[in-house]
Amino acid sequence: MGKTLLYIGAGILFLIGLGLAILGGFYAIASTSASGSPSWLTFGLGFGCVGILFLAGGAGMVYAAVRAGKTEVVQQVTMKVDLPGDTKISQITCRSCGGALKPENIKMVAGAPMVECPYCGTTYQMTEEPKW
Numbered sequence: 001m002g003k004t005l006l007y008i009g010a011g012i013l014f015l016i017g018l019g020l021a022i023l024g025g026f027y028a029i030a031s032t033s034a035s036g037s038p039s040w041l042t043f044g045l046g047f048g049c050v051g052i053l054f055l056a057g058g059a060g061m062v063y064a065a066v067r068a069g070k071t072e073v074v075q076q077v078t079m080k081v082d083l084p085g086d087t088k089i090s091q092i093t094c095r096s097c098g099g100a101l102k103p104e105n106i107k108m109v110a111g112a113p114m115v116e117c118p119y120c121g122t123t124y125q126m127t128e129e130p131k132w
Helices: 002-030 039-069
Strands: 106-109 112-116 123-125
């Protein structure tokens, strides 16, 4: 319902703004005629500027209505791994200083596991050696 009201309000502002801009143009043109008054140019510019403000307000309402329809969806994926047979879990150590690393020290960056050692500050990509 909120988007509909924004679009209706934008339409009304567009119509008012267009009418004021056209009226301002008529006043500006009329000020140049032989029977016209030079002060009409001031009225024409004033109506034209106010009309442009109304048009800008209508455009802002259309932008707000379009923006209100967009929602970002964040999805968290959890993967469970079933390890076959007897599996030994060994302590991961830093290859620079040998310090013990925790799971918090490993982050996925662009699809690759990156390790940042809390002891020596070294950052490197974690690689797995072949098991054969």
